[in-house]
Amino acid sequence: MATVAIIGGGVIGSGWAARFLLNGWRVQFHDPAPAAEEALQRSLDKARRWVPEVYDGLPAEGPLEIMTRLEDAVAGADWIQESTPERLPVKQAVLAAIQGACSPSAVVASSTSGFMPSELQAESVRPEQIVVAHPYNPVYLLPIVECVPSVRTSAAIKARALAILEQIGMKPVAVGAEVPAHIGDRLMEALWREALWLIKDGVATTAQIDDIMTHGFGLRWAQKGLFETYRVAGGEAGMQHFLEQFGPCLSWPWTKLTDVPDLDDTLISRIVDQSDAQAAGRSVSALEAERDANLVALLKTLRAQDTAAGAFLNRLGKTTS
Amino acid sequence: MATVAIIGGGVIGSGWAARFLLNGWRVQFHDPAPAAEEALQRSLDKARRWVPEVYDGLPAEGPLEIMTRLEDAVAGADWIQESTPERLPVKQAVLAAIQGACSPSAVVASSTSGFMPSELQAESVRPEQIVVAHPYNPVYLLPIVECVPSVRTSAAIKARALAILEQIGMKPVAVGAEVPAHIGDRLMEALWREALWLIKDGVATTAQIDDIMTHGFGLRWAQKGLFETYRVAGGEAGMQHFLEQFGPCLSWPWTKLTDVPDLDDTLISRIVDQSDAQAAGRSVSALEAERDANLVALLKTLRAQDTAAGAFLNRLGKTTS
Numbered sequence: 034m035a036t037v038a039i040i041g042g043g044v045i046g047s048g049w050a051a052r053f054l055l056n057g058w059r060v061q062f063h064d065p066a067p068a069a070e071e072a073l074q075r076s077l078d079k080a081r082r083w084v085p086e087v088y089d090g091l092p093a094e095g096p097l098e099i100m101t102r103l104e105d106a107v108a109g110a111d112w113i114q115e116s117t118p119e120r121l122p123v124k125q126a127v128l129a130a131i132q133g134a135c136s137p138s139a140v141v142a143s144s145t146s147g148f149m150p151s152e153l154q155a156e157s158v159r160p161e162q163i164v165v166a167h168p169y170n171p172v173y174l175l176p177i178v179e180c181v182p183s184v185r186t187s188a189a190i191k192a193r194a195l196a197i198l199e200q201i202g203m204k205p206v207a208v209g210a211e212v213p214a215h216i217g218d219r220l221m222e223a224l225w226r227e228a229l230w231l232i233k234d235g236v237a238t239t240a241q242i243d244d245i246m247t248h249g250f251g252l253r254w255a256q257k258g259l260f261e262t263y264r265v266a267g268g269e270a271g272m273q274h275f276l277e278q279f280g281p282c283l284s285w286p287w288t289k290l291t292d293v294p295d296l297d298d299t300l301i302s303r304i305v306d307q308s309d310a311q312a313a314g315r316s317v318s319a320l321e322a323e324r325d326a327n328l329v330a331l332l333k334t335l336r337a338q339d340t341a342a343g344a345f346l347n348r349l350g351k352t353t354s
Numbered sequence: 355m356a357t358v359a360i361i362g363g364g365v366i367g368s369g370w371a372a373r374f375l376l377n378g379w380r381v382q383f384h385d386p387a388p389a390a391e392e393a394l395q396r397s398l399d400k401a402r403r404w405v406p407e408v409y410d411g412l413p414a415e416g417p418l419e420i421m422t423r424l425e426d427a428v429a430g431a432d433w434i435q436e437s438t439p440e441r442l443p444v445k446q447a448v449l450a451a452i453q454g455a456c457s458p459s460a461v462v463a464s465s466t467s468g469f470m471p472s473e474l475q476a477e478s479v480r481p482e483q484i485v486v487a488h489p490y491n492p493v494y495l496l497p498i499v500e501c502v503p504s505v506r507t508s509a510a511i512k513a514r515a516l517a518i519l520e521q522i523g524m525k526p527v528a529v530g531a532e533v534p535a536h537i538g539d540r541l542m543e544a545l546w547r548e549a550l551w552l553i554k555d556g557v558a559t560t561a562q563i564d565d566i567m568t569h570g571f572g573l574r575w576a577q578k579g580l581f582e583t584y585r586v587a588g589g590e591a592g593m594q595h596f597l598e599q600f601g602p603c604l605s606w607p608w609t610k611l612t613d614v615p616d617l618d619d620t621l622i623s624r625i626v627d628q629s630d631a632q633a634a635g636r637s638v639s640a641l642e643a644e645r646d647a648n649l650v651a652l653l654k655t656l657r658a659q660d661t662a663a664g665a666f667l668n669r670l671g672k673t674t675s
Contacts (some may be wrong), residue, residue: 044417044587057669071540074393075572080486169571175574176569176570177565177569181548196601204569206565206566208562209557209558209559210555210557212555216552216558217567217571219548219552219568220549220552220566220567221545221569223544223545223547223548224541224542228541228581231537235531236530236533236537237537238530241537242537242580243528243579243580243581244527244579245527245537245541245579246538246541246575247575247576247577247578248497248525249497250490250538250541251572251577251579252653253490253649254498254567254572254575255567255568255572255573255643256568256572256576256645256648257568257641257644257648258563258567258572259545259549259560259563259564260628260632261560261623262645263465264633265642265645267638268365268638271638272626272630276524276626277622289584296475301597301598304593305593305594305597307581308582309593317585317586317588320585321586323578324577324583327659328574329579330655330658330659331576331577331652331655334652334654334655335648
């Protein structure tokens with residue numbers, strides 16, 4: 034049985050723990066925060082509720098051990114997943130502690146959303162062992178993970194990382210070059226800034242933006258992405274023709290690209306008030322349960338489709354329920 | 355029976371025609387282009403194939419008349435939908451011809467994705483009659499439509515526009531202030547520019563970006579949008595706490611906001627080649643059929659969910675099949 038060490042809980046670390054456990058791995062969990070175990074339990078409850086609805090034929094759940102000492106958690110682990118707070122000195126110190134106690138052949142992966150692997154490796158005794166494996170919340174349900182090596186990461190670690198991520202039901206994207214925030218968060222951040230402008234200027238409310246996404250382009254992007262959507266929109270004239278038409282738009286002053294909105298108290302209050310109105314009294318855990326139920330339904334639906342959108346999930350060798 | 359005049363075909367105008375027809379309206383269609391009727395027929399074929407899979411209890415399809423003269427098409431119409439090329443003088447001239455022949459009480463709506471209603475109204479004899487109704491492709495399936503008045507649009511036209519859009523199965527967003535490109539296209543444009551940078555710099559391929567969306571945040575945005583997703587991510591600490599944490603990120607140099615990528619031949623070729631590889635020989639019409647099948651499945655799935663995501667579609671009073 035393979036063993037993973039989860040270093041740092043929270044939403045992301047606990048999600049990783051749940052995903053590995055449900056895929057039959059032994060999990061050695063370490064987080065010194067007093068509330069960490071409770072958060073882990075909540076993630077596990079959700080994962081046990083939802084993951085079997087998407088996948089038949091899951092292996093027997095692996096054993097879970099809560100470890101007080103980091104050194105005990107990483108001992109004997111094939112994979113170590115670091116999910117500590119997004120501060121470089123913290124991550125570097127934790128990675129040093131991990132590498133002081135783990136096997137040199139283990140994959141040491143960081144969940145960092147912002148830092149480049151070369152930054153994490155800067156002070157490392159064995160940089161070749163470190164890779165970024167950046168997942169998306171909820172980790173137990175969303176398959177995507179960005180796997181980012183630096184030039185110092187060894188080819189063997191890269192190959193093992195990709196293979197193991199597939200083995201636990203994920204779709205790893207092997208990112209070819211390291212940049213701050215990798216790929217997905219940069220895309221989301223660009224849209225997020227524009228959304229802040231629209232709200233600051235009173236053009237849209239949080240509910241209107243969400244409606245336009247959930248009843249419009251979000252439905253496109255859930256199953257065709259950006260480029261394949263545009264390929265279809267371009268029609269038989271082809272991608273080249275479509276892109277040539279798009280060129281002039283890039284110089285139109287549509288988005289406030291040269292400035293960054295100040296997220297001051299006024300803008301924060303406006304967003305909070307609109308978001309409260311939108312939630313209409315539903316608690317965060319109620320919204321979270323809705324999200325998970327919807328994601329399960331979408332994943333099952335896309336799997337069952339006889340299209341490329343269904344191909345990947347079926348390729349994992351687990352049958353649709 | 356209510357009557358709509360569709361002025362300008364293409365993907366958008368034909369999609370509007372199909373949506374109105376399948377919701378029982380008489381459609382008077384006018385487009386001088388020789389290939390327009392064939393394109394309309396293709397849209398109709400797709401709509402007839404897919405829309406009844408999402409909705410039971412559709413009314414009998416309305417009659418379709420192809421009109422050689424614009425004046426004949428708009429005569430007696432309750433709604434006129436203009437979907438001509440995205441050039442302001444063209445749209446202003448077509449709107450003038452429409453208003454020269456239509457009823458003063460009809461809604462005159464433009465599908466423009468970029469222009470503000472005040473620009474369309476600048477030369478108009480009856481500006482109060484004009485409103486933007488900007489849909490998303492495929493118009494026959496995606497419910498969202500941005501309904502944008504200017505200060506010169508009458509309250510009566512605004513109210514009728516919203517009521518009629520709901521009646522034909524759409525979810526109109528009443529946009530509160532006019533800005534170029536409204537709301538959704540501004541959000542998509544921001545993400546699109548960032549995607550161009552990632553490809554230009556060799557960080558990602560078109561397939562990787564699409565994978566990150568279709569197996570990651572696209573699945574979130576299809577059913578929870580941007581703000582409700584973040585509300586959940588923020589957890590019980592609340593939206594205020596989440597936003598306060600987000601503040602510093604806005605000054606991080608994650609996205610190349612101060613510059614616009616040059617969509618030159620090199621970048622176009624790179625995208626075209628990657629997109630070809632991604633399509634792996636599937637034709638645009640095959641991709642389009644996949645898209646529609648997936649959208650139908652997603653819409654049916656979200657409708658059937660006992661969550662807010664399902665609430666809207668069910669609110670339309672059509673029962674799930």
